Amino acid sequence: MILDKEHLRANLDEVIWNIEQARITVSEHHIVKLVTVAKYTEVENIATLYELGQRAFGENQVQQLRERMAQLEELPLEWHMIGRLQKNKINNLIDLRPALLQSLNSLDLAQELQKKLAAKEAKMHCLLQINSSGEETKAGVSPDEAVETYLNIKANCPDITLKGVMTIGAHTDDEKEIQKSFEITHNIYEKLEKEGASICSMGMSGDYELAIKCGSNLVRIGSALFKA
Ligand SMILES: *Cc1c(COP(=O)(O)O)cnc(C)c1O
Numbered sequence: 001m002i003l004d005k006e007h008l009r010a011n012l013d014e015v016i017w018n019i020e021q022a023r024i025t026v027s028e029h030h031i032v033k034l035v036t037v038a039k040y041t042e043v044e045n046i047a048t049l050y051e052l053g054q055r056a057f058g059e060n061q062v063q064q065l066r067e068r069m070a071q072l073e074e075l076p077l078e079w080h081m082i083g084r085l086q087k088n089k090i091n092n093l094i095d096l097r098p099a100l101l102q103s104l105n106s107l108d109l110a111q112e113l114q115k116k117l118a119a120k121e122a123k124m125h126c127l128l129q130i131n132s133s134g135e136e137t138k139a140g141v142s143p144d145e146a147v148e149t150y151l152n153i154k155a156n157c158p159d160i161t162l163k164g165v166m167t168i169g170a171h172t173d174d175e176k177e178i179q180k181s182f183e184i185t186h187n188i189y190e191k192l193e194k195e196g197a198s199i200c201s202m203g204m205s206g207d208y209e210l211a212i213k214c215g216s217n218l219v220r221i222g223s224a225l226f227k228a
Contacts, residue, residue, distance in 0.1 A: 001228060002044045009052055011225050015208075019219065022212035032212055035080055037204075037222030039064065043071050045226060050075050058082040058102070058220055062089040066096055082166075082220055084139055085109065090116045094124065102166045102201055102220075105129040105139040110153045110160060117159035125161045127201055128153065130188060132181035133170035140167065146188045154195065164199030165189050169207045178207050182214035189215065 003011075015034070023030045035056045038046050046057060046068065055076070059065040060083025069079055078099040085093060085103060090113055093101065104110055104126040117124060128150050131140030141149045146165070154162055167185040169178040182202050189200040203211025205224035212219065 001226075002042050003048070003226065003228070005048050005051065008045060008048050008225070011227060012049065012052055012054070015221055015224050018209055019212065022209040025213055026215065030212075031217065033218045035082075035201075035218060035220045036225055037082065037220050038068065039083075040222055041226045043068060046072060046077075047075065049225070050077065056080060056099070060084070060103075062086075062092050062096070065098070066092065069096055080220075085113075087112050091120070094120055094122050097122070099125065100163065100199075101126045103127070103129045103139065104153075104160070104162075105131075106141060107149050107152060110157050114157035114159055123159045123161060125163050127164050127166040127199060128162060130165055130167045130185050132167040132184045133177070135171060138168055138171075143184050143188060147191050150192055150197075151195065162195075162197070164197040164201065165192065166199075166201035168204070169202065169211065175210065179210055179214060182207075182211050182216065186215035 019032050023032045035058045036049055036054050037058045039060050056078040058080040065081060080100045080102055081098045082102045094116060101124055129140040130146050131138045131142055153160060165185055165188055170181040185202055186200055189197055199218050200216050201218040202216040203219035205221050208219040
């Protein structure tokens with residue numbers, strides 16, 4: 001559905017207000033970046049949000065990312081890949097030069113990405129995705145292997161610049177469980193700060209305020225911005 005500008009402005013204002021309320025409970029200096037997840041919405045709504053001041057957008061499929069980048073080529077947008085990256089799409093993604101691949105979810109994928117980056121003499125900024133809830137359907141490295149995997153990628157993949165970690169909160173109504181998955185991830189993030197990690201990406205439409213209170217400094221929000 002294509003939403004008009006005033007409608008999108010009201011949704012955006014509400015989200016920004018909620019982010020503001022949550023972040024000041026952490027610290028006045030705790031700054032949170034909002035990445036708009038555009039995967040379910042029309043390209044027109046992305047352009048309107050740009051007019052309203054949004055710059056960073058995320059997609060979860062390489063194909064859709066490519067189409068949108070082409071359609072909105074004239075706008076100075078920052079694009080993030082946030083979804084599962086299939087190995088046969090790695091070259092396509094490299095050619096798109098996304099600002100950040102948030103979903104680097106295994107050492108194996110990192111090694112494959114490194115090979116292809118080297119062949120193209122390209123580099124990529126990435127987050128290591130952590131499966132903090134232990135759900136089988138979710139991608140990501142397990143929390144007990146996360147620090148080791150991060151250091152391994154850092155040491156062995158010179159064309160990958162790791163900027164931090166990403167997680168998807170537990171899929172449940174039990175707030176305690178969701179909070180636990182964020183705390184686990186933030187804990188790992190804190191250990192990696194001395195390794196240069198600066199991004200802790202956690203929180204979606206249903207749980208971003210909780211994620212920020214647990215230390216998230218990047219939220220990925222889709223449906224709350226595009227609700228009718
Ligand atoms: C779809 C998606 C989001 C946004 O989800 P909403 O609940 O619509 O805000 C965030 N992160 C990832 C990885 C996603 O795939």
